[in-house]
Amino acid sequence: MDTIDLSLVELLRGNARLSYAELARQVGLSAPAVHERVGKLESGGVIRAYRAEVEPEAVGLGVTALIGIVENSDADTDDVLEAFRQIPEIESCYFMAGVESFLLKARVGTIAELEQLIVRLNRTPGVASTRTGIALSTKWENRPQPLELPTA
Amino acid sequence: MDTIDLSLVELLRGNARLSYAELARQVGLSAPAVHERVGKLESGGVIRAYRAEVEPEAVGLGVTALIGIVENSDADTDDVLEAFRQIPEIESCYFMAGVESFLLKARVGTIAELEQLIVRLNRTPGVASTRTGIALSTKWENRPQPLELPTA
DNA sequence: GGCTCAGGTCGATCGTGTCCACGGAGAGTG
DNA sequence: CACTCTCCGTGGACACGATCGACCTGAGCC
Numbered sequence: 001m002d003t004i005d006l007s008l009v010e011l012l013r014g015n016a017r018l019s020y021a022e023l024a025r026q027v028g029l030s031a032p033a034v035h036e037r038v039g040k041l042e043s044g045g046v047i048r049a050y051r052a053e054v055e056p057e058a059v060g061l062g063v064t065a066l067i068g069i070v071e072n073s074d075a076d077t078d079d080v081l082e083a084f085r086q087i088p089e090i091e092s093c094y095f096m097a098g099v100e101s102f103l104l105k106a107r108v109g110t111i112a113e114l115e116q117l118i119v120r121l122n123r124t125p126g127v128a129s130t131r132t133g134i135a136l137s138t139k140w141e142n143r144p145q146p147l148e149l150p151t152a
Numbered sequence: 153m154d155t156i157d158l159s160l161v162e163l164l165r166g167n168a169r170l171s172y173a174e175l176a177r178q179v180g181l182s183a184p185a186v187h188e189r190v191g192k193l194e195s196g197g198v199i200r201a202y203r204a205e206v207e208p209e210a211v212g213l214g215v216t217a218l219i220g221i222v223e224n225s226d227a228d229t230d231d232v233l234e235a236f237r238q239i240p241e242i243e244s245c246y247f248m249a250g251v252e253s254f255l256l257k258a259r260v261g262t263i264a265e266l267e268q269l270i271v272r273l274n275r276t277p278g279v280a281s282t283r284t285g286i287a288l289s290t291k292w293e294n295r296p297q298p299l300e301l302p303t304a
Numbered sequence: 305g306g307c308t309c310a311g312g313t314c315g316a317t318c319g320t321g322t323c324c325a326c327g328g329a330g331a332g333t334g
Numbered sequence: 335c336a337c338t339c340t341c342c343g344t345g346g347a348c349a350c351g352a353t354c355g356a357c358c359t360g361a362g363c364c
Contacts, residue, residue: 001210009211012204016168019321021351030313035353037311046210051203051296052164058153058198059161059299064246066255081291088297094216094287103218103285107297133255135246139233142294144203145240145259147211173320182344187322189342 001046004029006147008038009046013144016050053142061107063114064135067121068100075126077101083124089117100131153198156181158299160190161198165296168202205294213259215266216287219273220252227278229253235276241269252283 007027011018020038024031041047056062071080077095084090084104092105104121108114114132121130159179163170172190176183193199208214223232229247236242236256244257256273260266266284273282 006211009204009206013206014203016202016204019351020353031351032314032353033312044210045207047204048207049205050168051166051205051294052161052168052199053201053203054161054165055198055200058196059158061297066246066248085292088295091295091297092293093291094218094293095289095291096218097286097288100285102291103287133252134249135255136249137247139245139247139254140237141244141246142203143240143243145213145243171320172322183320184322184324184345185343 005037005041005046008034009041010144010147012038012047012050056107056138060109063108063111064138065106065108065114065117066133066135067104067106067118068096068131068133069102069104069121069127070099070129070131071101072126072128075128077126080124080126083126087117087120089113157189157193157198160186161193162296162299164190164199164202208259208290212261215260215263216290217258217260217266217269218285218287219256219258219270220248220283221254221256221273221279222251222281222283223253224278224280227280229278232276232278235278239269239272241265 004027008023011023011026018026020031020035023038024034027034029037038047056064069080071077080102081093081095084093084102087106089106089108090104091107094103095101096103106114106117108117114134118130118132121127156179160175163175163178170178172183172187175190176186179186181189190199208216221232223229232254233245233247236245236254239258241258241260242256243259246255247253248255258266258269260269266286270282270284273279
């Protein structure tokens with residue numbers, strides 16, 4: 001994980017569809033060398049996936065909610081987590097410090113669907129209560145931040 | 153925005169580096185047709201970007217925090233937003249219903265950096281108070297959910 | 305020095321991106 | 335109904351990119 005790897009990661013965070021040839025030009029190596037480095041970044045788990053970022057409204061997911069979850073005192077956290085994993089509307093799931101064990105980001109098409117989702121969450125074994133905040137608008141999301149060398 | 157477009161979006165959400173030829177095979181069109189459709193999805197704002205998804209720990213961003221912001225009664229929301237935009241650590245910014253006007257997702261390398269970030273946020277004109285929750289672990293993030301046709 | 309290995313370059317081959325001319329289906333019109 | 339226009343697709347052509355194998359070079363180690 002040297003400077004060149006970091007540049008590659010940064011370039012691919014900005015545009016995942018850059019060709020190896022283009023990446024090679026940007027970092028000053030040959031295309032095969034870049035190909036091999038990127039392959040190692042992928043198999044080493046640094047690069048997890050390449051995803052198209054989509055305008056949620058355009059695909060019928062106009063309602064974004066952030067939901068805090070309080071667990072029962074006797075809840076099995078792994079079971080709760082597994083139940084959440086089955087719910088496709090939950091796009092992100094953070095295990096938090098604090099009273100609320102989880103914070104979920106969910107996206108649905110309508111408020112009615114959000115209501116159903118909240119009901120489903122409250123019925124989930126191990127969940128004591130939920131607290132839902134609605135995002136009126138998403139100013140930005142998953143903006144890649146400039147990377148710094150580990151300053152070894 | 154028909155079924156084929158939706159399939160393309162879904163395929164690219166799963167893997168943004170699929171070739172046009174491969175996409176064409178999956179949806180049963182020719183490569184040039186797919187090329188044109190994807191181009192329209194991009195210029196029409198449905199596809200906003202292609203990004204490599206990176207393991208945050210691997211690039212020195214091991215600390216994730218979710219921060220609620222309460223504004224002063226006399227705050228100018230646009231100014232506050234602009235101030236947030238200047239802070240690279242803020243990866244996502246939602247404008248929320250409720251007492252807390254904003255919810256931010258921030259990522260930093262260390263708790264010390266998080267402390268600095270919180271201080272900076274509290275000093276930002278228009279910000280009355282902040283409430284920070286630390287994510288102990290990210291179970292998953294930005295998982296693409298299966299799309300449904302607009303059911304016209 | 306000479307071995308070995310990691311990681312690079314170069315060249316060749318084959319698949320892909322992308323431009324272009326052409327063609328067929330469906331809507332609107334006399 | 336026939337004509338035409340438009341949209342959206344196809345197929346061919348060609349340059350470019352991906353990717354493999356052979357070879358090169360410098361660092362570390364006997």
